[in-house]
Amino acid sequence: MKIIVINCGSSSVKYQLFDMDGPAILAKGVVEKIGLNGSFIKHESNGSKNTFEGEIIDHQAGIEYMLGILISKEHGCISSFDEIDAVGHRVVHGGEKFNSSVLITDEVIAMLEECIQLAPLHNPPNLSGIYAMSSLLPNVPQVGAFDTAFHQTMPDHAYMYAIPYSLYTKHAIRRYGFHGTSHRYVLRRALEILAGRNVGRIITCHLGNGASVAAIVDGKSVDTSMGLTPVEGLVMGTRCGDLDPGIITYVMQCEDIGRGTVNTLINKHSGLLGVSGVSSDMRELEAASAKGNERAQLALRMFRYRIRKYIGAYAAAMGGVDVVVFTGGIGENSDSTRYEIAKDMEFLGLEFDKDKNAGVRGEEKIISKDGSRVTAMVIPTDEELVIAQDTEAIIRAEK
Numbered sequence: 001m002k003i004i005v006i007n008c009g010s011s012s013v014k015y016q017l018f019d020m021d022g023p024a025i026l027a028k029g030v031v032e033k034i035g036l037n038g039s040f041i042k043h044e045s046n047g048s049k050n051t052f053e054g055e056i057i058d059h060q061a062g063i064e065y066m067l068g069i070l071i072s073k074e075h076g077c078i079s080s081f082d083e084i085d086a087v088g089h090r091v092v093h094g095g096e097k098f099n100s101s102v103l104i105t106d107e108v109i110a111m112l113e114e115c116i117q118l119a120p121l122h123n124p125p126n127l128s129g130i131y132a133m134s135s136l137l138p139n140v141p142q143v144g145a146f147d148t149a150f151h152q153t154m155p156d157h158a159y160m161y162a163i164p165y166s167l168y169t170k171h172a173i174r175r176y177g178f179h180g181t182s183h184r185y186v187l188r189r190a191l192e193i194l195a196g197r198n199v200g201r202i203i204t205c206h207l208g209n210g211a212s213v214a215a216i217v218d219g220k221s222v223d224t225s226m227g228l229t230p231v232e233g234l235v236m237g238t239r240c241g242d243l244d245p246g247i248i249t250y251v252m253q254c255e256d257i258g259r260g261t262v263n264t265l266i267n268k269h270s271g272l273l274g275v276s277g278v279s280s281d282m283r284e285l286e287a288a289s290a291k292g293n294e295r296a297q298l299a300l301r302m303f304r305y306r307i308r309k310y311i312g313a314y315a316a317a318m319g320g321v322d323v324v325v326f327t328g329g330i331g332e333n334s335d336s337t338r339y340e341i342a343k344d345m346e347f348l349g350l351e352f353d354k355d356k357n358a359g360v361r362g363e364e365k366i367i368s369k370d371g372s373r374v375t376a377m378v379i380p381t382d383e384e385l386v387i388a389q390d391t392e393a394i395i396r397a398e399k
């Protein structure tokens with residue numbers, strides 16, 4: 001079965017074509033700068049990488065261009081669209097309506113349109129991808145996999161905000177959590193790798209440009225650091241994470257700015273970038289910090305400290321912890337970040353192994369000492385594979 005996984009952002013479309021019999025990736029790439037000057041597609045298949053330039057005015061044009069490359073004699077890997085059995089879409093916000101991946105029907109599309117107000121930046125491009133595929137490959141079934149779905153098992157005391165209850169009933173204001181596909185993938189791998197060991201209480205740390213932590217009991221998410229939107233929780237590349245809500249109105253008043261500007265401020269100009277003034281990128285911050293840049297050092301300390309606090313909080317919430325998993329670009333690659341987060345946690349039962357951790361990049365590895373009651377591990381995430389597998393399972397069940 002061949003499945004194409006699509007992840008539509010505001011001006012980009014990432015894609016991967018899977019042959020599920022491997023599973024193997026037949027082609028992958030990204031359509032960039034949609035609707036902007038200088039749009040292009042970076043495409044990889046059959047071991048070669050190519051860039052295609054051209055005017056790409058919207059998501060549909062980008063997807064049509066990409067599909068053309070997939071069947072082209074020179075750069076493609078399939079002979080016709082009939083070979084594509086299904087499309088899997090990443091959908092950011094499923095609200096309370098979706099607790100697992102679903103076959104996309106007209107009814108589902110209508111429900112997704114209702115979720116737009118919860119994720120005005122993310123869901124519209126996701127829907128554009130669905131509309132585009134519906135018109136370009138009308139006979140191919142589509143599946144939606146939601147970033148929020150995995151966290152729908154959170155209990156109400158974890159997902160409610162302490163604001164008037166009517167705001168929940170009227171506007172669905174509550175915590176949803178994101179990165180669910182990634183937390184779910186690394187959870188599954190952890191269970192496979194640690195089969196037979198004590199794994200009832202797991203903390204998964206997805207540390208990338210966006211970052212979140214999840215508390216998982218018996219395979220179910222019971223809390224996570226992101227909330228109604230992906231701004232809550234950890235210090236991120238450009239998002240502030242947890243903040244005294246009083247700051248919002250105070251800054252609006254002091255700086256005489258409106259809600260759009262304050263929204264940009266907390267989403268795009270805060271976090272590692274805002275504190276350091278150097279970069280949102282961990283590699284650049286580590287380099288600046290090594291050269292003695294004090295604000296870069298402060299940003300890194302804040303980033304790690306926030307994660308340590310969440311690990312402690314979730315261990316308390318779950319009555320202990322058995323496994324701590326690191327994933328995402330930073331979690332998978334930055335050994336110094338992992339060390340600074342997980343050192344001196346013997347009080348929690350975690351004996352971190354500095355030597356095992358050193359130099360681990362993008363590979364599955366246990367980084368706690370043999371005999372440590374709590375296992376710490378690195379697991380590279382693979383959200384596209386989860387979406388492809390969910391899509392395959394749903395399509396097979398429909399047949």
Ligand code: AMP
Nearest residue numbers: 208209210281282283328329330333334
């Ligand atoms: P993601 O959003 O998951 O792609 O992660 C992006 C983040 O991972 C950026 O902050 C990168 O600087 C960071 N990252 C990627 N590779 C490394 C590395 N080798 N060392 C430190 N950070 C890295």
